[in-house]
Amino acid sequence: MNSDHLLQGLKERDPRAVAKAISLVENGDPLADSILASLDESLIDQALVLGITGPPGAGKSTLTNQIISYFRSQGKRIGVIAIDPSSPISGGAILGDRIRMMQHALDNDVVVRSMATRGRLGGLCAATGAAVRIMASSGCSHIIIETVGVGQSEMDIIRLADITALVLAPGLGDDIQAMKAGLLEVADLLVVNKADCAGAETLAMDMEAVARERREKNEGVIEVCMTVASEGKGIKDMLHVVAKIDEEYRQSGEIMKRRMKSHDLEVLDWAVELIKPKFLKMIAESDTSRKGDPRMKAVEILKKL
Amino acid sequence: MAETTHRYRVLIGKPGLDGHDRGAKFIARALRDAGFEVVYTGIRRTPEEIAAAAVQEDVSAVGLSSLSGAHLRLFPAVVDALGKSGAGDIPVLGGGVIPDEDISHLKQAGIVEVFTPGTPVDQIIQAFQQACEAHQGS
Numbered sequence A: 001m002n003s004d005h006l007l008q009g010l011k012e013r014d015p016r017a018v019a020k021a022i023s024l025v026e027n028g029d030p031l032a033d034s035i036l037a038s039l040d041e042s043l044i045d046q047a048l049v050l051g052i053t054g055p056p057g058a059g060k061s062t063l064t065n066q067i068i069s070y071f072r073s074q075g076k077r078i079g080v081i082a083i084d085p086s087s088p089i090s091g092g093a094i095l096g097d098r099i100r101m102m103q104h105a106l107d108n109d110v111v112v113r114s115m116a117t118r119g120r121l122g123g124l125c126a127a128t129g130a131a132v133r134i135m136a137s138s139g140c141s142h143i144i145i146e147t148v149g150v151g152q153s154e155m156d157i158i159r160l161a162d163i164t165a166l167v168l169a170p171g172l173g174d175d176i177q178a179m180k181a182g183l184l185e186v187a188d189l190l191v192v193n194k195a196d197c198a199g200a201e202t203l204a205m206d207m208e209a210v211a212r213e214r215r216e217k218n219e220g221v222i223e224v225c226m227t228v229a230s231e232g233k234g235i236k237d238m239l240h241v242v243a244k245i246d247e248e249y250r251q252s253g254e255i256m257k258r259r260m261k262s263h264d265l266e267v268l269d270w271a272v273e274l275i276k277p278k279f280l281k282m283i284a285e286s287d288t289s290r291k292g293d294p295r296m297k298a299v300e301i302l303k304k305l
Numbered sequence B: 001m002a003e004t005t006h007r008y009r010v011l012i013g014k015p016g017l018d019g020h021d022r023g024a025k026f027i028a029r030a031l032r033d034a035g036f037e038v039v040y041t042g043i044r045r046t047p048e049e050i051a052a053a054a055v056q057e058d059v060s061a062v063g064l065s066s067l068s069g070a071h072l073r074l075f076p077a078v079v080d081a082l083g084k085s086g087a088g089d090i091p092v093l094g095g096g097v098i099p100d101e102d103i104s105h106l107k108q109a110g111i112v113e114v115f116t117p118g119t120p121v122d123q124i125i126q127a128f129q130q131a132c133e134a135h136q137g138s
């Protein structure tokens, strides 16, 4: 398929074209450029990008599955980008989020794409951002990014979302403590999932306290919701809250502000990604001894640009 | 190794009604450890669901596992479903408890490789590697 074919396919919502286009960007194929340059900007502006993050096993995919069902009942076309970590040793990955969403497998208006982090410092944001725009251009009005909320690269990805829900569940223990500092500060919505399990009330009360504190500091809307994703309970209420936040943020200009920030981040990500091979070559050529202070060498290399 | 951006993406699925996915999970992990990105779709999938997922994920190969004895019907059904989705170019490999006499039937029906419980895991990985290389070259 050439890029004209792919663009036409995107317009026609052809699943293969959407998938191929995403692969091209993910693999850094030069063909991707002309596609990314010709996407439908107005569709991209209108789409709502919802980030779903949280510790492993909190129920993010199960919740995503329910969110898909809800939006589909309203006739909306949905995109999902489910990100899982690559193995640092082999570079491979098992991408298993789709298991929870297979009930929508035959629905052409549910576009699910699994992505591995590929252990790269940069590049992931860029690839995810491009996938979001490709899905939006193919008519997805709502796009969900699911990612495990640990690590810096995940934090960066979540900045691509207009609105972020942090999904927690009782009984996950220390994981949550470890994340508190980071994600609790960026989430707009705290979802206590597995509300059917012991400890959910206590967790919800803790989260209410966090929310109150952030509201007092004027750090955004921040709401707490309770869900039983495995039974589809609480989803409608949660999505009403999302819609409310979306409206408020669009009016206040917050969404615009976030998109500008994430745009800058993506450009930075691409810049680093694109310059990397050149730098590696310059480093290898500049000295063969491989001795001395790396930072000073970096400064020298930058001077040569 | 983790630096290269290009990775082979494969899908491992389990069509049919039997609920044992030990074999499928074992292969999925072995492929991950060999550097593949493995989309795993879980148990009890219809051939159409597996094909649709393979298209959306743009994988270079599909691996199927069956222990129920229904492989003669289910594996070719996945090949058909891929063809109907315009993805007949994606190679299908299959494994499970498969009697020797069924292997040639399956190969005739378009399954490019067939594995049995005796197949060494390295051979399976190599078969996926070759199938992916052939697919990317096409």
Ligand SMILES: Nc1nc2c(ncn2[C@@H]2O[C@H](COP(=O)(O)OP(=O)(O)OP(=O)(O)O)[C@@H](O)[C@H]2O)c(=O)[nH]1
Binding pocket: A054, A055, A056, A057, A058, A059, A060, A061, A062, A063, A097, A100, A148, A193, A194, A195, A196, A197, A227, A228, A229, A230, A231
């Ligand atoms: N009791 C209960 N179990 C749930 C609920 N939501 C999800 N689960 C179960 O929790 C387990 C993990 O769910 P997933 O949706 O895969 O969780 P996840 O956060 O996507 O997990 P990773 O992608 O591995 O990080 C599954 O066995 C679900 O069935 C819930 O509301 N209540």
Ligand SMILES: [Mg+2]
Binding pocket: A060, A061, A062, A096, A097, A146
């Ligand atoms: Mg998940």
